[in-house]
Amino acid sequence: MITLSHVTYTYPDQARPALADFSVTIPQGEFVLVVGPSGAGKSTFLRSLNGLAPHFYGGRWAGSIEVGGRNPVDLAPRGMADLVGFVFQDPEAQFVVDTVEDELAFAMENFALPPATMRKRIEEVLDQMGIAELRQRRISTLSGGEKQRVAIAAVLALQPEILVLDEPTSQLDPQAAEDVLLALRQLNEDQGLTIVLSEHRLERVAQYADHMLYMPALGAAPVLDEPRKIMAQLPFVPPLVDLGRTLGWDPLPLTIKEGRPFARRLGPQLAARISGKTGEHSVAAGLPGGTGPETGGGALPAPVLSTRDLHYAYHGHRAVRGISLDIRQGEFVTLMGRNGSGKSTLLKAFVGLLKPDDGQVMVAGLDTRRVDVDAIIQHAGYVPQHPASLLFSETLAAELAFTRKSHGMPPDPEGDIALLARLGLAELRDRDPRDLSGGEQQRAALAAILVAEPQIIFLDEPTRGLDYMQKRSLVELLLGMKREGRTVVMATHDVELAAACADRVVLLGEGQIVVDGPAREVMSDSQVFASQINKLFRDPHYLVVTDVLDALGQA
């Protein structure tokens, strides 16, 4: 049982409270999903449950809190650790020692449990999380999904009654995320563990939750209710719910299974529309959204990027094995695939950061083996996974000026302002980039690259930690770049993002191309990488909500 009543908490040196007059009661044994836009206080709420807020951060705390009969404000996190297990967002940053078994023992050693008990509990949690075969492994050699399961096992070893997870799947590929969530569901069902979890990608989690806690904005009163009722009032929702709300489906479907009956009823209507629209054309030719140059007919433009039998290995690990790919001017290509399937390596090879061990990469007519990165970046820009690795200046404006200077371009403050405005960053131009929120930093990094006006843009996982609203503005931005005729190559786990922007999807596995084709074909032919709408209709005509609405003439 978790009770917060009239809690107001302000981080040190902040004017506004992160939680203001916050009251909520969560019954025992619930699976609660915490949702809300970035900056609404989700993380702060989660951290109050074991006392990290206020103990770790300091700041001002008022109001009362009780978690499982204890008061985290009095006991501090170390006094709560055997009651509340906490799993963090970044699978890399939460491990203390370097082998799995020692990591599992760490918390129990802190609680001075007898070695015999530790032995038994370690065996138990290894089985619970299905990671027995990892016990002797170095943590650095694990995949993201494995790391998150080890992190969960490490807190389970103390046999807590409550498990709190702060966006545990945001950095995982769809399948790994599914594995983690299923394991959590099982803990909740079999062992009665209370689970409180925050997540931006509702399409992944909504189906597992008993209740959702909606935190609409900083300081606004939270709403705890059934997922269906919360989903009906959220401003931004997963595509399935979006479609259901637009078409007035009742009860609102949260899972594909719940949505299928509605989709079936819609079926004849849609079929009539399509056959009317496409007429004598074949189905493939009638696929909408073929704005890419490949459907333009006539001579194809020459590729701006092409690789021939590309190979690359890190310390003997063959990350890319024999990739041949042609990407044409104006194409929007998404690279998808498991964590470690070679997406990031491929992007780095494209921009010349990695020189191929074997084979060839030609970017804008330049052979990456023959020329410097400096020559390539006159044509191509690369936004890394962590925007923080790019940003260093005191202000956003200075950040853009630096890129201009490094590219030998004249300073152009007005152009900078126009670019920032397009990215929705105009008011932030004099702010320190490091103080910005995750979504703002992502856009700031993008601005720092776009200012050089690259014709080809490489993006590595641009939606990490973005909420729906930020993601939507990113999608618009990317589509805008595509309309300007730029070529975009993006690596992502985010199926819905790919469905919304990409012309073409390249699916990688073990450093090789598994499938390469138009987004519609690839994404409707896959179990893991199909979008929600596509899973619903099982038809390559429908990838995103607007496809369906267009077909119904409702857009």
Place this chain on the structure above:
Amino acid sequence: MTAEETFHPGAWTAWLVAAALPALSTRNPLYLSLILVAVGITYIALGQRNPTARSWSAFVRVGAFFWLLTIPFSMLTSHHGTIVLFSLPRSWPIIGGAITLEALLYGLTGGLALVALLLVFAAFNVAVDQARLLRMTPGFIYQAGVVTSIAVAFVPQMVATWQAIREAQQVRGHKFRGIRDLLPLILPLLVTALERAMQLAESMEARGFGGQVLQATPRQRLAHQLALLDGLGLVGLGLAVNGFLPHFKVIGSIQLVCGLALMLWSFWDVGRRSKRTRYRRWPWGRMDRVVLVLGLLGAAAWGVILLMQPEWLHYYPYEPYSPWPTFNPIIGAVLLLLALPGVLLRPTVEESEVSAAT
């Protein structure tokens, strides 16, 4: 690899002492070569059991590099000795003068000692999992052990981050021309490192780290703080006396010992009050005991020789000593003890292979 197949770190620590001690205390090329042979045998035996043992070649290369460096350095700068190989013009600064066989031998043996020491550590590295070694730290310096193991896990992460930052800035057109250009690299690294450290601290706190400390009474706390301070002072004083007043060495040594004892007591006192347990002490296998006994035996024998007959180990190519090394069979036998674990290791593997096959 299961736990049974790895070794107890304690056993190999004894072997490390037994092998490193000779490498540190003699320059006799014959003995040093024997150490190399023993270490080589051990390494080969270990490498067959542990296929991840790939650090060896790096150690060998580093060793060879230093060796090749010490020889010309000694030859070109020493100019002492009677057996002149050739001469460089005296007018050349530093390197001008006679180039002697003694200088060559001196460089050769000095480099060899270095190589031997390096390879001893390389073999130890293969035998023992460093993470386990860290976790053997005794209770009173547990905190230090945790800090070190965090650092060990943290450093590769930071190297990866540094790499990512360099790549990101390079693609942005950043060029390295001078100190000022470090800023775009250092600042993101610092920020990222700080964020990581904060997150790690949060994670440790959330798992009860440092939690179960019994409160000390003010008197107890004062006592151990005083002990620590006095201990430090005594150690400093002892070192100073030994360094500057050689006639009062006995007094200096007493001060040193007392200071160390006080410090140890204060650490122990702190450790006693922090309640914690250890997960699974590793079992001592048959082979572990053999290695331990051999290691202790070797180290003890070498200690006795070092104390009683230090002239047996002496080697100095210059006058009045002979450039030709002596050889004492007793020392040879002691050194060969080091190879015994390696020789004995092989049957164990075959045994386990046989049992796995059946």
